Amino acid sequence: MSSAVGVCSSCLRNRRExxxxxxxxxxxxxxxxxxxxQPPRGGGTRCTLCVNECDIGSGGVGYCGLWxxxxxxxxILEGFNRGILYAYLxxxxxxxVATPVCPAARGCRNPMYSVSSGGPEYGYYNLxxxxxxxxxxxIFCQNWDHKNIVVSxxxxxxxxxxxxxxxxxxxxxxxxxxxxxxxxxxxxxxxYALRVSRxxxxxxxxxxVVKRICWETNGLxxxxxxxxxxRVSLETGGIVKIDWKAFTPEVYQALTGVDGxxxxxxxxxxxxxxxxxxxxxxxxxxxxxxxxxxxxxxDEVELRGMAEYIASVDREIPVVxxxxxxxxxxxxxxxxxxxxxxxAIEIFRSCGVERVxxxxxxxxxxxx
Ligand code: SF4
Ligand code: SF4
Ligand code: SF4
Numbered sequence: 001m002s003s004a005v006g007v008c009s010s011c012l013r014n015r016r017e018x019x020x021x022x023x024x025x026x027x028x029x030x031x032x033x034x035x036x037x038q039p040p041r042g043g044g045t046r047c048t049l050c051v052n053e054c055d056i057g058s059g060g061v062g063y064c065g066l067w068x069x070x071x072x073x074x075x076i077l078e079g080f081n082r083g084i085l086y087a088y089l090x091x092x093x094x095x096x097v098a099t100p101v102c103p104a105a106r107g108c109r110n111p112m113y114s115v116s117s118g119g120p121e122y123g124y125y126n127l128x129x130x131x132x133x134x135x136x137x138x139i140f141c142q143n144w145d146h147k148n149i150v151v152s153x154x155x156x157x158x159x160x161x162x163x164x165x166x167x168x169x170x171x172x173x174x175x176x177x178x179x180x181x182x183x184x185x186x187x188x189x190x191x192y193a194l195r196v197s198r199x200x201x202x203x204x205x206x207x208x209v210v211k212r213i214c215w216e217t218n219g220l221x222x223x224x225x226x227x228x229x230x231r232v233s234l235e236t237g238g239i240v241k242i243d244w245k246a247f248t249p250e251v252y253q254a255l256t257g258v259d260g261x262x263x264x265x266x267x268x269x270x271x272x273x274x275x276x277x278x279x280x281x282x283x284x285x286x287x288x289x290x291x292x293x294x295x296x297x298x299d300e301v302e303l304r305g306m307a308e309y310i311a312s313v314d315r316e317i318p319v320v321x322x323x324x325x326x327x328x329x330x331x332x333x334x335x336x337x338x339x340x341x342x343x344a345i346e347i348f349r350s351c352g353v354e355r356v357x358x359x360x361x362x363x364x365x366x367x368x
Contacts (some may be wrong), residue, residue: 001296002108002296002297002330002332002333003332004025004330004331004332005022005139005254005297005330006021006024006025006138007019007020007022007254008296009248009251009296009299009301009302011299012248012250012251012254013248013250013251013301018208018237018250018254019250019253019254019284020299022142022253022254022299023253023254023257025139025210025329026128026137026139026225026257028165029139029329030137030159030257033065033147033148033151034151034293035063035065035147035150035151036054036060036061036062036063036172037064038062038063038257038258039052039053039054039055039056039062039063039259040055040062040063040126041054041055041237042055042057043055043056043057043058043060043069044056044057044058044069044072045057045069045072045073045074046224047062047067047074047228049067049187049188049190049221049222049225050064050187050192050220050221050222051135051190051220051221051222051259051263051266052064052135052220052257052258052259054067056069056074057069057131058070058071059088060071060297061077061361062135062188063127063135063137063258064134064135064150064187064188065133065147065150065151066084066131066133066150066188066189068261069186076188076189076192077150077156078102078156078157078160079160080192080228080235080363081163081164081192082160082161082163082192083129083131083161083163083164083166083189083192083193083196083304084131084133084149084150084156084159084160084161084189085130085131085132085159085161085189086129086130086159086164086181087127087129087130087161087166087169087191088127088128088130088212089123089125089126089127089175089176089258090125090126090128090176091124091126091176092104092105092120092121092122092124092125092126093105093120093121093122093175094126094128094239095357095359095360096126096180096214096241096324097241097243097249097288097290097320098215098239098241098288098318099359100216100318100319100320100355100357101239101284101285101288101318101355102239102284103116103121103212103237103284104120104121104126104177104178104212105120105121106118106119106120106125107119107121108237108283108284109121109283110237110283110284111210112210112237113210113212113236113237113283113284114177114210114237115177115210121177123175124177125173125175125176125177125178126176126177126178126179126180127169127170127173127177127178127179127180128180128182129166129180129181129182129186129193130143130146130182130183130184130186131146131154131181131182131183131184131188131193132146132147132150132155132159132183132184132187133146133149133150133183133184133185133188133189134146134147134183134184134185134187134188134218134255135187135188135218135220135318136218136220136245136257136258137186137210137256137257137258138245138255138256138257138327138328138329139255139256139257139330140255140292140294140328140329140330141327141328142325142327142328142329143183143329144173144328144329145239146183146184148150158251161186163192163195163199165197166196167196167199167203169202169267170196170200170211171199171200171203171204171211172210176211177210177211177212177215177240178211178212178213179197179200179212179214179238179309180212180214180215181214181215182215182216182217182320183196183215183217185217186215186217186229187217187218187221187225190209190221190225190229192229194225194229194232195298196248197213198232198368199231200213201213201235202238203234203346204236209319210237210274211236212228212233212235212236212237212238212239213233213238214233214238214240214241215229215233215238215240215241216241216242216243217229217237217241217242217243218242218243218245218267219242219243219244219266219267219270219271220255220258220263220266220267220270221270223266223269223270223273226240226270226274227273227277230273230274230277230286230287230356231277233286234277234278234281234286237284237285238288239284239285239286239288240274240286240287241287241288241289241290242270242271242274242287242288242289242290243260243290243291243292244250244266244267244289244290244291244306245263245288245291245292245298246260246262246273246297246298246302246306247264247301247302247303247304247305247306247309248260248302249261249263249264250355251297251298252264252301254297255294255297267311271289271309271310271313271317272313274287274312275287275317276287278314278317285316285317285318287317287318287321288317288318288319288320289306289317289318289320290319290321290322290359291306291319291320291322291326291344292322292323293321293322293323293340293344294324294325294330294333295333295334295336295337295340295367295368296333297336300343303343303344303347303348304347304351307348307350307351308351308352309348310348310351310353311351311352311353315353315354316354316355317351317353317355318355318356318357319348319353319355319356319357320357320358320359321334321341321344321345321348321356321357321358321359321361321366322359322360323336323341323358323360323361323363324336324363325363334365334367334368335363335364335365335367336363336364336366336367337364337366337368338364338365338366338368339366340368341358341361341364345358
């Protein structure tokens with residue numbers, strides 16, 4: 001058990017008062033940043049981009065800190081044509097979460113999806129687009145610094161990139177064969193990200209070059225938005241990578257700060273939507289699900305719940321189990337142990353999931 005969380009997974013699942021104790025960590029952290037302690041309710045202007053469905057009062061901001069109510073109109077802080085982001089070139093093959101199934105690492109016979117028919121795309125790049133801001137408050141976040149950008153007007157301006165600039169950068173460089181949105185999370189920036197993606201896809205189609213569009217997300221977007229994200233990835237050979245935090249609502253909420261009941265329902269729905277869309281493209285899976293093996297919290301109960309759900313949707317959905325390392329607000333736990341990872345693989349296989357992979361294996365050790 002982490003003393004920062006204050007309660008164990010079993011108490012979270014079985015004792016009503018446990019979640020309230022765990023939420024204290026989120027409240028303390030977010031009040032230090034002056035971010036809303038919970039998604040605002042009853043303010044007047046409702047954002048439906050993600051499961052939080054913030055109802056934002058005049059001059060206030062949503063839970064992600066990015067959307068505001070200006071005179072009854074919902075606006076994103078730096079304007080609709082700007083993303084708050086940092087974009088950089090990452091040589092392929094990169095250590096992307098979907099590497100075990102990705103065309104950049106394995107190649108693909110379909111020339112629309114890869115410049116290599118077998119083996120890695122050496123000499124090419126991923127344009128990594130790191131968005132600041134997130135609609136979750138994960139206590140183990142490895143990129144938590146992005147929230148400091150969101151709350152600082154000076155930093156927001158420094159990291160603001162127009163849609164025209166980003167499209168130009170991605171579309172004009174033929175060494176770039178994939179664009180990956182992550183962060184933070186692309187969810188709160190999705191209006192901008194989808195517009196940019198459609199323009200990049202259109203331009204690469206016109207020129208006959210490979211430009212896969214991929215997403216690394218917590219999967220809490222509005223389902224109609226997820227369909228659009230998946231559609232762009234489907235057409236371009238890209239992958240929607242959904243990171244599922246926990247199965248039990250109480251554990252999900254303790255780890256992420258948001259309503260776990262709504263979030264678990266939403267992530268399951270979005271997984272099933274993308275899985276259904278995947279059926280039209282088997283050579284590159286459209287969907288991967290990643291799961292961080294948080295010691296003591298993402299335990300056998302959580303893993304079995306997620307495994308059974310994924311197997312019930314489609315046994316061929318690739319699942320990537322990731323090793324945890326202490327970071328952000330969760331520094332009093334060890335990295336994931338080899339035992340925990342081994343047990344997790346066993347659980348997924350025993351539930352019928354056919355493609356289970358282990359990411360960042362080098363972090364594993366004999367810790368528990
Ligand atoms: S994107 Fe999500 S968290 Fe941000 S304001 Fe909209 S509903 Fe709230
Ligand atoms: S961004 Fe997409 S195509 Fe590129 S390395 Fe990652 S999963 Fe593969
Ligand atoms: S969803 Fe990802 S970026 Fe957002 S808080 Fe959680 S770990 Fe961090």
